[in-house]
Amino acid sequence: MSNDISKIKLKKISAELFKPFGDLLALKDAPDLIINHGMCERHHNLATIEFDKGGKPGISLFNAEPRKLPYTLKMMERHPKGSQAFIPMYEQPFLVIVAIDEGGKPARPNAFLTEPNVGINFHKNIWHGVLTPLHSPGIFAVFDRIATDTNLEEYWFKNPYTIF
Amino acid sequence: MSNDISKIKLKKISAELFKPFGDLLALKDAPDLIINHGMCERHHNLATIEFDKGGKPGISLFNAEPRKLPYTLKMMERHPKGSQAFIPMYEQPFLVIVAIDEGGKPARPNAFLTEPNVGINFHKNIWHGVLTPLHSPGIFAVFDRIATDTNLEEYWFKNPYTIF
Numbered sequence: 001m002s003n004d005i006s007k008i009k010l011k012k013i014s015a016e017l018f019k020p021f022g023d024l025l026a027l028k029d030a031p032d033l034i035i036n037h038g039m040c041e042r043h044h045n046l047a048t049i050e051f052d053k054g055g056k057p058g059i060s061l062f063n064a065e066p067r068k069l070p071y072t073l074k075m076m077e078r079h080p081k082g083s084q085a086f087i088p089m090y091e092q093p094f095l096v097i098v099a100i101d102e103g104g105k106p107a108r109p110n111a112f113l114t115e116p117n118v119g120i121n122f123h124k125n126i127w128h129g130v131l132t133p134l135h136s137p138g139i140f141a142v143f144d145r146i147a148t149d150t151n152l153e154e155y156w157f158k159n160p161y162t163i164f
Numbered sequence: 165m166s167n168d169i170s171k172i173k174l175k176k177i178s179a180e181l182f183k184p185f186g187d188l189l190a191l192k193d194a195p196d197l198i199i200n201h202g203m204c205e206r207h208h209n210l211a212t213i214e215f216d217k218g219g220k221p222g223i224s225l226f227n228a229e230p231r232k233l234p235y236t237l238k239m240m241e242r243h244p245k246g247s248q249a250f251i252p253m254y255e256q257p258f259l260v261i262v263a264i265d266e267g268g269k270p271a272r273p274n275a276f277l278t279e280p281n282v283g284i285n286f287h288k289n290i291w292h293g294v295l296t297p298l299h300s301p302g303i304f305a306v307f308d309r310i311a312t313d314t315n316l317e318e319y320w321f322k323n324p325y326t327i328f
Binding site: 023025026027031035036037039040041042043044045046047049051056057058059060061062063064065075085087089090091117118119121130131138139141143146 | 187189190191195199200201203204205206207208209210211213215220221222223224225226227228229239249251253254255281282283285294295303305307310
């Protein structure tokens with residue numbers, strides 16, 4: 001129980017902290033433009049979307065099993081051919097786990113808790129944990145590259161981490 | 165007050181009714197595949213996304229003024245160069261107004277009410293009303309074509325419609 005290196009404390013997500021890994025899909029301090037004859041703010045182009053050739057943009061829904069804290073992180077994955085955005089369909093925070101790459105495998109992970117009504121976009125080829133809602137139903141709109149070629153790499157930790 | 169032709173009754177949206185105009189972003193009856201080692205359903209590729217050359221896919225947030233029923237529909241618009249998807253960031257139904265094209269202008273509109281936790285995708289060049297939430301905050305994730313060229317056509321009705 002004293003193996004502190006295996007324990008990772010959740011942090012509240014912010015655009016700043018999440019920047020090395022992706023984009024926070026939240027209102028900016030001010031809109032980029034006003035549209036619809038004054039009735040709507042447009043907070044424009046919030047995410048770095050990249051889809052390699054051989055695929056096309058698409059919208060899917062994911063319905064994931066809610067998890068509980070503390071959460072055991074055994075595996076991380078990345079998608080070398082495209083970014084992947086997650087927008088919660090229910091007003092609940094969710095767990096976002098990311099890591100920079102260190103010689104082809106994830107470095108020590110970072111664990112973030114989102115705020116309700118905020119989505120995220122993982123940049124292309126960023127190591128991340130699988131979709132981990134903390135509440136039911138764990139339904140998300142996902143905007144990613146639609147293709148049939150292989151676009152998934154998994155890394156299983158010899159020693160799992162505990163997120164708390 | 166007896167001008168019935170100007171009054172349009174709201175219908176509950178369904179994939180079937182909405183099909184001529186776009187896609188409902190809702191779970192299918194069954195997932196297309198199970199991912200993340202059994203922990204997540206993927207309801208795959210729910211929308212016909214089309215972005216003409218000269219633009220790229222992007223995610224923005226719209227923050228629209230909530231409207232009240234009955235709603236006066238004075239104008240419809242279309243985007244000839246791309247589809248446009250709307251995902252509510254709050255669990256509230258919203259108003260979706262669409263029309264088929266009739267000689268370069270919208271035919272008699274259809275007005276739909278969504279269910280909470282469901283998004284929609286307007287197909288490319290489909291006449292639609294501007295984003296009309298009925299509740300505050302009217303914040304939506306929008307997935308559309310990012311570009312600087314003109315991609316908006318408006319049609320103003322001589323005789324506005326009343327949606328009720």
